[in-house]
Amino acid sequence: MRAQVVLFDGFDPLDAIGPYETLIAGGIQAELVTAEGPREVTSGVGLSLRATTGIDPDRADVVLVPGAAAQTEDEIIALLAKAAPTLAAPIQQALAKQGLTVATVCGGSLVLAMAGLIGGRTATTNHLGLQALGSMGVNAVRARLVDDGDLVSAAGVTSGVDLGLYLVEREISAQKALEVEELFAHERRGTVWRAA
Known part of the structure; x- marks a missing residue:
């Protein structure tokens, strides 16, 4: 079992590292990736992490997209909007792959919605972004976790550890x-809201 945690400029480190460490502790191999391949990536709070490879849905069972961190909501939305076009193609490929789960933490679901990838699906995000998520054609649910089959989303930043635990339970x-x-x-x- 392998998970890829996606990094992009301005990502929220807690959104990425919380589930990353949880998945590893649960026996799931995890790696940090970007759409562009190996590189240093600076978070929205100045912490840098090194992605070791590019997103490759053919080598993953889970692809996880975090949200962004910045001083204001407008800056967070701008970071998410900047990431959306870069991530659109590889995440679309991941969503199309049978047996692969795409997971998001916090604003990660907004990235997918901005890229036009989850219209008509059910997801959650930070409570501050639920209305925006709903305005993009997503059934936005106020829940800690939303399991919509091959799309599993987590609400606020601290829910990333809960997401990791849920995926360990579901997959292991x-x-x-x-x-x-x-x-x-x-x-x-x-x-945890689950699709019927």
Whole structure:
């Protein structure tokens, strides 16, 4: 099992590292990737991480898109809008691949909506972006996690660890998710909305 956590200029480091570390602790191989390939990527708070390869849905079972970090909502939206065209083609390929799950944390679902990839789907994002998500043709749900089959989204920035645990439970086992939860001294919370 392999996960790719997507980085882009201005990404929110907690959105990326929370689920990345959780997935690894759960026994899922994870790597940091970009649409452009290996490079240093600077987050919206100045922390830089190195992506080791490019997005490759053929080598992944999960592709995870984080949100962005900045001082104001307008700056966050601008960062997400800048990332959307670059990520559109590889994420569209990921969504089309049978058996692959695309996951998002916080504004990651807005990136996908801005790229025109999840119209008519059900997703969540940070409570501040729910109205914007809904205005882009997405069924925006106020829930901690939304499981819409091959699209799993998490709400605010701290929900990334919950997303990682949920994916470990869904893809590996409930027992493994419980072990990671205990290891991290983290207790999952909130509602998981699931497609009927």
